Amino acid sequence: MTNLTNTISKKNKHFSMNVFILVLAIIGAVLPLIWDNPYTMQILILIFLYAAAAGAWNIIGGYAGQVSLGHVAFFGLGAYTTALLYNFFGISPWIGMILGGILAAVVAGLISYPCFRLRGPFFTLATLAFAEVLRLLSIWARPLTGGQVGVTILFNPGFKNFQFFGKTPYYYIALILMFLVLIVSIWIERSKFGYYLTALKEDHDASEALGINTAKYKLYAIAISGFLTGLCGAFYTQLLLFIEPLSVFTSHLSNQFAMIAVVGGAGTAVGPILGSVIITPLNELLRGALGGDFQGLNFVIFGAILILVVTFMPNGLVGFFKDMKAKINHRSESK
Amino acid sequence: MLEAKKICKHFEGLKAVNDVSFTIEKGEILGLIGPNGAGKTTIFNMIAAVFPLTSGEIYFNGKLISNLKKPSDVCKAGIGRTFQVVKPFGGMTVLENVMVGAFNVTNSVSEATEKAMKAMDQVGLLRRKDMLAKNLTVSDRKRLEVARALATEPQLLLLDEVMAGLNPTEVEEIIPLIRKIRDDGITIFMIEHIMASMMALSDRILVLHHGEKLAEGTPAEVTSNEKVIEAYLGGKH
Amino acid sequence: MYLMQVLISGLMLGGIYAMVSMGLTMIFGVVRVINFAHGEFLMIAMYLVYWLNVLLGMDPYVSILITVPVFFVFGVFVQRILIQPIQESPATIKIFSTLGLGLVLSNLALMLWDADYRSVKVSYSTAVINISELSISVPRLIAFIFALLVAVFMYSFLTKTDLGKQIRAVSQNRQAALLMGINVRKIYMIAFGIGSALVGLAASLLMPMYFVYPSIGLLFGLIAFVVVVLGGLGNMYGAFLGGLIIGLVEAIAGAYIDPALKEVFYFIIFILILLLKPSGLISMGRGSEEVGL
Incomplete structure (x- = not known):
């Protein structure tokens, strides 16, 4: 009996999650049809991109x-691989994206193995x-990367080249990336x-005792995480058609993803999306509105938010909502 | 089933375990006793590959296991263990905790759930299955340790003081549980401080003192051994 | 001779790294927190030295009398207000808390003082002592002497005084220290205070020869992390030795390979240490590489 209720409640949980994703996907798919404003589109693309990158981080940083x-x-790595393969060898960024992801996964594994x-x-x-180190190498390897100057992607729009005139194609690709x-x-x-x-x-000890090869599973996690992050970098290259060490190897981005x-x-699976919906527009707003006068203000605020969140809501917004729901359920039960 | 040959573990000059040999027969309950610091948990950790042996060898079903590098390899070989200081996955429910154990023998979530339900039922934790492990009482945490280890479907189970910290009623409950596990075909090697339950449960007892084997035999033989009385029981008077 | 010159200046520089790293390792060893804002502490301290010089005309070396106590108090406050509420939380929480503090500090500096490189103008900035064919920078020499003094002072403080012994007791076994009646919370605050005070001292010694800018903290933070891993997490003597080694590596890499790549060499050393001897150069015994967090 208990077995049965358990599976049912689990099925229910899965079911509501599946419905949630479906609804989200439909909203995402039709949104550009009704609200086609370039500025909003740009913000939404960034929200999706950051949600995807934060979600990729979450696989190793959150779950593991x-x-x-x-x-x-x-x-x-994803960004430069895509850009350089296209510029030097004319390899389609779609393929570059995959190769960049794979390179990122392999490198992530190699760096992490001694630590794990x-x-x-x-x-x-x-x-x-x-x-x-990569930031410095990208500056140093000037013949390959253009050094500080960066890489400008040769503009030649078309689906094969992952370059488009309007924002809408980028919007859908970012949306797909986030859903992936x-x-x-x-x-x-x-x-x-x-x-x-x-x-x-x-x-760690209990896991090992139960037969979990902890180093191996962490390695899988970082490889998946690295691959997906590499895809995000590749997308970023195609979105801006220009990359430089300052933009794709800055510690700011690492901090932002986390x-x-x-x-x-x-x-949690939805945590990074929720986080991006809040943080990304805020970031754009703070940078846009106050930009020149208060350089750095966005990160002062984010640093403070980070401290407050981990101190008072260690499980983030998702955890906070779960606690609220549990409290409400508890109250209605006791009534 | 398990054979330890002259195993030694030295920590920077300290001989935690020195030249100890013993065997565990299939289907028996072997007790391991000795005063604090005698090296009991160290022996468990040596079997479980928590750290490498200084010297000596351990065989399991005729295969050398003391060269295994990771505790997970030992679990995969068919040896489950519990920890003296319990290590529940606090943020997971009881069911999820036990499922982690069950995944040792299956990749399917539904199969792992089934196996976990069985293991929880065995130790009497079923009614707590949706509770977060960190909210369990001491006695339930001990049960969880056992259930998790059982779910990995071991041939040999190492129980490290599963009765410590329990009240007499709870101890009474856990004795038949251990017997039941053995009757289900799992060999047991256990450390315990509570002598009465050790005498009642064990087929044979191994006595450790200052990292060395002092005596080995049936409970009756061991309790009448003069060296044991002097070193172990005598120490308490 | 050129090599000798390179080695000497590397060693001198290493003194500064040692000081910063000893602060970081002190905090880690005792409080079990990696202070990801450590480099930013140094950056803020350097700005303090800078402004004391610009506004009050205070000599950087005199400013030691201010930076050390100010940063001791700052460290105590950070421990009390930021870390203590999450002392028992998982390591990840503590990482983000100190990371958040670092973000606030470095970007506050950016907001207030822009990204400009600033330096103090003192007569002895470029002064050198010539011994036969070797020339030794005076500020570097002073910094190195201070580093030696600090190392000796910390050694006697930790081994000879009651407070020092208590700090060591807490770092070795928190539970036992509690049972011995040591006020562990107080020790945490003092350790964080000392760790920060060392950074304050390092700032005063650095300013005569370095620029300060908002993101300099990242550079020094990274160096300190590498040094601390090299020396063995939580190991003060290891940090001192590690600091000197990294100073030497930087000088050699700078002179013979490419100064732009010096961080690459830190990283290679870092990975090698993890692969070969994760407990650090001076092992504190079994399992010290796994002090966890």
Whole structure:
């Protein structure tokens, strides 16, 4: 009997989540048809992009609890791979995107492996340092990357070249990217892999004793996370058609990816989307409105938000809503 | 089933376990006793590959396991364990905790759920299945440790003081549970401080003192062994 | 001779790195928090030295009398207000809290003082002492001497005084320290205070020879992280030694390879240490590489 109710409640939970995703997808798909304003479109594209990148971060940082502060490294690898393969060899950015993602995944694995054999803060420190190393290398390797000047992607619009005149195609691609990350996250949540990641986040020794090869699963997680982050970087290249070390290897982006996930709710599939819906427009607003006069104000505010969230809402907005719901349910039950 | 040959573990000069040999027969309950600091948990950690042996070898079903590098490899080989200081996954429910164990033998979520339900039923945790593990009482946490380890479907189960911290009634409840596990075909190697329950449960007992094997035999043999009385029981008077 | 010159200036520079890193490792070893705002503390301290010089004409070396106590108090407050409420939370929470503080500090600096590079103008900035064919920068030499003094002072403080012994007791075993009647919360605050005070001192010694700008914290933070891992997490002596080594590496890489790539070498060292000897150069014994968080 209990077995039955359990499976039913689980099915219900899955069902409502599936419905939620479907509704979100439909809204996302029809929105440009009714509200086709370039500025709004631009903001929405960024919301999706950041939600995707934060969601990718969330796979290793949230589910597996291994905090990376250098995810921009994988973003930048995706971005540069796509740009350089297209400019030097004329390889379609669609293929460049996949190759960039794969490169990011492999590099992520190589950097993380020594850290995952150990416990402690090594992974966080290694990612932080590695991102800085890539930034410096991208400046240094001038013949390849153009150094500080950056790379301008040769403009030749068309689907094959992943370049478009209007914003709408970018909008749909960003939307798909976000949903890809969301679906991967949900798959993780509902599979053995997700259970294992949560377990190793909670207790390393107990996980090992229960047969979890913790290093291996963390490695899978960082590879998936790196791949998806690489895709985001590639998309960014095609969106702006110009990249430079300052824009795709900046520690600001690493912080932003992590912060969006944490504010929304790390270790949940919708957390990064929720976080991006709040943080990304706020960021654009603060930069746009106050820009020149108060350079850095956005990050002062975000830093403060980050401190407040982890201190008072350690499970982010999703956790906060869950607690609220539990309280309301509890109250109605006691009545 | 398990054979330890002259195993040693030295920590920077300290001989935590020194030259200990023993065997565990299939289907038995072997007790491991000894005063605090005798090296009991160290032996568990050596079997479970928490750290490498200084010297010696451990065989399981005739295969060398003391060269395994990770505790997860040992679990995969068929040895489950519990921890003296319980380590629940606090943010997961009881069911999810046990499912993590069950995933050792299946990749399917529904199968893992089924196996977890069975293991929880075995230890009497079914009614707590949706509770967060961090909200469990001490006694339920101990049960959770056992259920999780059981769910990995081990041939040999290492129980590290599952009765410590329980009140007499709870101890009374857990004794038949351990017997039941053995009757289901799982060999048990257990550390316990409560002598009475150890005597009641164990087929044989291994006595450890200052990292060395002091005696080995049936409960009756061990309790009448003079060295044991002097070193272990005598120490308490 | 050129090599000798390179080694000497690297060693001197390493003194500064050692000081900053000893602060970081102190905080980690005792409070079990990696202070991701550590570099930003240094940056703010450097601005303090800068403004004391510009507004009051205070010599950077005299400013030690202000930066050290001010940053001691600052560290105590950060521990009390920011860390203490989340002391028992998972490591990730603490990472984000100190990261958030770092973001606030570096961007506050950007808002208030722009991204300009600023330096103090003192007569001895470029002064050198010539010993046969070697020339030694006076500010670097002073910094190095201070680093040695600090190392000796910290050693005797931690081993000889009651407070120092309490700090070591807490870093080795928090539970046992509690049972011994040590006020662990107070020790945390003091340790964070000392860790920050070292940064204040380093700032005063750095300003005669360095520029300050808002993102300099990231650079010094990274160096300190590498040094601390190199020396063994939480190990003061290791941090001192590690600081000197990184100073040497930087000088050698700068002189013989490419100064633009010095961080790449830090990182290679960092990864090598993780692969070969994760407990750091000076092992504190079994499992010290896994102090966790």
